[in-house]
Amino acid sequence: MSKVVPEQVADRLAIMDVLNRYARGIDRCDLAVLKSVWWDDALVDYGTGDAPALGWSESVLPALGAMRRTQHFLGNMLIDIDGDSAAAETYCRAWHEVDSPAGPQEMDVGGRYLDRLEKRGDEWRLLHRRYVLDWSRNCPSTARWDGPLYGTLKRHGKRMPDDPLYTGD
């Protein structure tokens, strides 16, 4: 599995970019970015069976947008390239802050994406994504945005088009 060879440097970097772009699309609720990671016939399975990735992307963004904020923190990437197809495993720690009758809650979820990617033309995109759940942490939110330290850090992450990424603020 997963080994670095000279001929695949550009492929590996392109695949890593696709994997990272998914988190950008999800956390910024940016549908165009999110859709750009999938081939048209891509399928996703987050536990409820295979579903078309493009339709899934459209339906997941309102759900994400209803949360206060999310951060999909990607770590370890193991990438096994075989010609124009690749298998990858990517670690993710996904932090969500959501409203509930009891006040805002944190859901922190550790898992992994098991992906198949394909290169068509000169572009790599995801063809199949399966999500594996490893652990979760669920508790009342301890997020703070005021006080002597946090209060001075004024630039907060937001969704498209309000995030500093888009506003240039």
Next chain:
Amino acid sequence: MAADLDPRVALLLDKMACTELVHRLARGIDRCDADLVRAVFHPDATDDHGMYQGTAADFVPWVMEVLAGMRRTQHMIGNVLIEVDGDKAQGEAYFIAHHHIPSGEGGDNFMVAAGRYLDRFERRDGEWKISHRHAVYDWSTAVPSTDMWDRANMPGYAFGARGHADPSYAHFNGA
């Protein structure tokens, strides 16, 4: 290494190969796969985890026993800095390690340990492997587990497992 390789690409390759080893070691630990852990070290490699100091060969059974006392782990790797010097390299890899540990009182504890792996890599016979790993600890936090998944009754969902039961093995085998 091919002599006609652009030195900038050669450096990139060396850094990638070393980073790959860090990721593979995390996978070996989280899957409790002794063969996978052994494979990233040179035969004469050493390891310093604080509570363990010795050869990498002896580290493997030691860490497997430690892991056996835990329910599940995930070692997230973040920032990786690699400095290459010929056939040797030094690495600093940030980690956040998540552990679910039976507390003995019914519930589990969720223990997070964060720090950095200071690794020495060597290329021998064209292949990079780890010759020394030193785990440095920066911070930790431990709370009662709030995991609420009913793993036995959520058909369709894929849950992480130890060993070859984990879906990643079939995945990398092309399934």
